[in-house]
Amino acid sequence: MCxxxxxxxxxxxxxxxxxxxxxxxxxxxxQLTPEAKVGDYVLLHTGYAISIIDAEEAEETLKLLRExxxxxx
Amino acid sequence: xxxxxxxxxxxxxxxxxxxxxxxxxxxxxxxxFCGGHTVAIFKYGLRQLLPPNIEMLSGPGCPxxxxxxxxxxxxxxxxxxxxxxxxxxxxxVRVPGSYSSLQQAKAEGSDVRIVYSxxxxxxxxxxxxxxxxxxxxxxxxxxxxxVAASILQAEQEKLxxxxxxxxxxxxxPIMKAILDRGEVKINGIIYPGHVSAIIGAKPYQFIADxxxxxxxxxxxxxxxxxxAVDSLVxxxxxxxxxVENTYxxxxxxxxxxxxLRLMDAVFEVGEANWRGIGMVPGSGLNVREKYAKYDAEKxxxxxxxxxxxxxxxxxxxxxxxxxxxxKCKLFRKTCTPEHPVGPCMVSSEGSCATYxxxxxxxxx
Ligand code: SF4
Numbered sequence: 001m002c003x004x005x006x007x008x009x010x011x012x013x014x015x016x017x018x019x020x021x022x023x024x025x026x027x028x029x030x031q032l033t034p035e036a037k038v039g040d041y042v043l044l045h046t047g048y049a050i051s052i053i054d055a056e057e058a059e060e061t062l063k064l065l066r067e068x069x070x071x072x073x
Numbered sequence: 074x075x076x077x078x079x080x081x082x083x084x085x086x087x088x089x090x091x092x093x094x095x096x097x098x099x100x101x102x103x104x105x106f107c108g109g110h111t112v113a114i115f116k117y118g119l120r121q122l123l124p125p126n127i128e129m130l131s132g133p134g135c136p137x138x139x140x141x142x143x144x145x146x147x148x149x150x151x152x153x154x155x156x157x158x159x160x161x162x163x164x165x166v167r168v169p170g171s172y173s174s175l176q177q178a179k180a181e182g183s184d185v186r187i188v189y190s191x192x193x194x195x196x197x198x199x200x201x202x203x204x205x206x207x208x209x210x211x212x213x214x215x216x217x218x219x220v221a222a223s224i225l226q227a228e229q230e231k232l233x234x235x236x237x238x239x240x241x242x243x244x245x246p247i248m249k250a251i252l253d254r255g256e257v258k259i260n261g262i263i264y265p266g267h268v269s270a271i272i273g274a275k276p277y278q279f280i281a282d283x284x285x286x287x288x289x290x291x292x293x294x295x296x297x298x299x300x301a302v303d304s305l306v307x308x309x310x311x312x313x314x315x316v317e318n319t320y321x322x323x324x325x326x327x328x329x330x331x332x333l334r335l336m337d338a339v340f341e342v343g344e345a346n347w348r349g350i351g352m353v354p355g356s357g358l359n360v361r362e363k364y365a366k367y368d369a370e371k372x373x374x375x376x377x378x379x380x381x382x383x384x385x386x387x388x389x390x391x392x393x394x395x396x397x398x399x400k401c402k403l404f405r406k407t408c409t410p411e412h413p414v415g416p417c418m419v420s421s422e423g424s425c426a427t428y429x430x431x432x433x434x435x436x437x
Contacts, residue, residue, distance in 0.1 A: 001108070047190025050215060050332065061319070069089050
């Protein structure tokens with residue numbers, strides 16, 4: 001039930017935003033992530049953005065995991 | 074989809090699993106708290122891919138499943154009050170209460186509507202000014218702020234016919250309750266990713282400090298879960314339990330401050346009734362006095378008969394991690410997703426529904 005999916009913010013009007021969720025456009029609420037900007041990816045849960053996805057952290061995590069995977073013992 | 078595909082890379086997954094196999098020696102039990110994690114673990118067959126010394130258990134992290142029968146009965150009783158429209162997330166409608174379900178109440182004439190968001194419930198309240206619209210507020214810290222936001226919005230829009238039945242629950246106290254019962258010996262916990270997006274990492278710290286149990290906050294893709302298991306195995310092998318955030322793209326260590334503020338403005342912590350576990354102090358959220366006019370419990374007389382559990386259903390034991398769905402005599406026989414006996418078969422992320430769909434996940 002705590003499912004949340006990445007959504008890309010296309011436009012913002014007040015506390016509402018239009019977002020693209022894997023090709024589907026819908027209106028979402030930014031009440032819980034007031035600092036979200038157009039172009040941000042957010043985690044969308046029951047119509048509300050609950051977190052802004054941190055692009056740098058996303059890269060870092062993958063980089064770290066690839067290093068772990070390739071490391072010699 | 075961005076932030077999804079990269080975390081499903083099978084080659085990377087294989088290599089990381091190989092590493093885990095190399096350095097994991099101790100026989101350990103890990104619990105994934107969250108039902109969403111259970112589904113992902115089964116869907117990607119992770120239980121079979123992990124070395125045999127690592128055992129995975131499912132926890133009570135399915136909000137629909139942990140809703141206790143007396144609370145369900147309240148929701149059903151509310152639906153029978155004239156001029157009340159019940160709005161609810163889909164799964165909840167099918168869960169059998171002691172004598173009926175919201176779905177059955179609807180078939181008998183109650184106005185029960187499935188919504189995707191509290192935004193939809195607010196819209197229904199606006200369109201029906203002469204009816205009372207009650208939203209059945211279930212969910213953990215992920216969902217509670219969205220419900221709090223809806224109450225503030227109702228206030229802003231001066232809605233006078235919007236109410237919440239707050240059955241919200243919070244996670245760290247139930248983890249403590251399960252550990253204190255001592256029925257299951259757990260070495261590590263995979264913490265719920267989207268609950269953590271709201272509350273951050275700190276509320277779990279006592280589990281590492283006081284219970285010496287490893288912990289990792291995890292996302293929901295296979296690489297996320299392998300990453301979390303890797304972290305837990307490392308912590309356990311080095312005997313250094315902590316709370317590692319392996320879902321950094323979605324979870325800040327401090328959580329979501331605006332969401333926490335909103336939740337705190339509207340709700341106060343109180344006890345909650347968990348299926349299979351009972352009343353747990355400090356594990357629920359009640360609407361604050363300031364917002365009492367939106368609290369369904371304070372604005373309607375809700376009459377329920379003494380509650381009872383579905384006969385033969387061991388959902389409570391499954392939720393505590395002490396039994397598994399395949400041990401239930403009704404599993405796959407009288408209890409199926411089409412005809413669920415207990416809530417663990419209704420919710421798409423209930424353990425019984427997950428076992429039903431993907432097998433027992435333990436091919437070894
Ligand atoms: S299989 Fe059905 S009856 Fe058995 S524990 Fe699960 S929900 Fe309850």
